[in-house]
Amino acid sequence: MIKKYIFLFAFCTLSALAADLFAQPAHPKQDSQVVLQSVCQSFMQHNDSEAFRKAYLPLEKKRDLLLLVDPEHTLPPNYEPHDLIRVPRGFLRKEAAVWFYKMKQAASESGIYLSPVSTYRPYEYQLYLKGRTSNPEQVANPGQSQHQLGTAIDFNTTEVKNESLPALQWLKQHAGEYGFSLSFPKGEEEETGYPFEPWHYRYITQEGVAMQNKFFGGSQHKMLLFLNMCLWNKPDPKAATQND
Ligand SMILES: [Zn+2]
Numbered sequence: 001m002i003k004k005y006i007f008l009f010a011f012c013t014l015s016a017l018a019a020d021l022f023a024q025p026a027h028p029k030q031d032s033q034v035v036l037q038s039v040c041q042s043f044m045q046h047n048d049s050e051a052f053r054k055a056y057l058p059l060e061k062k063r064d065l066l067l068l069v070d071p072e073h074t075l076p077p078n079y080e081p082h083d084l085i086r087v088p089r090g091f092l093r094k095e096a097a098v099w100f101y102k103m104k105q106a107a108s109e110s111g112i113y114l115s116p117v118s119t120y121r122p123y124e125y126q127l128y129l130k131g132r133t134s135n136p137e138q139v140a141n142p143g144q145s146q147h148q149l150g151t152a153i154d155f156n157t158t159e160v161k162n163e164s165l166p167a168l169q170w171l172k173q174h175a176g177e178y179g180f181s182l183s184f185p186k187g188e189e190e191e192t193g194y195p196f197e198p199w200h201y202r203y204i205t206q207e208g209v210a211m212q213n214k215f216f217g218g219s220q221h222k223m224l225l226f227l228n229m230c231l232w233n234k235p236d237p238k239a240a241t242q243n244d
Helices: 002-023 029-048 050-060 094-109 123-132 166-178 206-215 220-231
Strands: 084-087 090-093 116-118 152-155 180-182 200-203
Touching: 029 220, 050 206, 084 094, 090 094, 094 166, 094 180, 094 200, 152 166, 166 180, 166 206, 180 206, 206 220
Parallel strands: none
Antiparallel strands: 084 090, 116 152, 152 200, 180 200
16 A cells, blocks of 8 residues: 555656756756656656556667657657658558558558558658748657657648548557557646647557556556656667667
């Protein structure tokens, strides 16, 4: 029971830290590192929890599918996934593509048509998009888009006013069953660094979705922050390799 409370405390502190890291970019880096260390240490006390260990084990082998990429964690221009394959409207990493097709099939059996409008976007293309947009706030900087990972898909629309589209409602209910997670939910704008995007899903594996839901209150960003910055100690994807 005591362990449960320590866990809850660590989780709340981690959530507060995540909000702090992104809400106050001017915050001295050194202080953030010290806070981060203590939060990680508190949270790590739960690694002996059988439930956490069980949830974590399958993710250990999938680090390259779970890189943290956001306005604070930038991919290098030459980061290109090694196993991209063709899908409608572009390319996805192989495992993400396999689960995309399973999900698409299941949706169509329920009368829902899932249609990607954007998939893998190379660094240079993101640079091009950023340069030609009339709304730069809405477009990620090159190197800071999950689309460069080859595991993110924008489905059917890119207009918030369409959030009640049947396809987006279906995804909200079922995407997790296929390892896809909503990256930028309503209410998490400060933490994720991006506005609400009901169409943007990232493949994080079924086990990743299970861990996100069980230990991180359903937040993809909180989970990726913890895995990358506490467990793997690779805060910057530039330090990561694609094949580990
Ligand atoms: Zn997107």
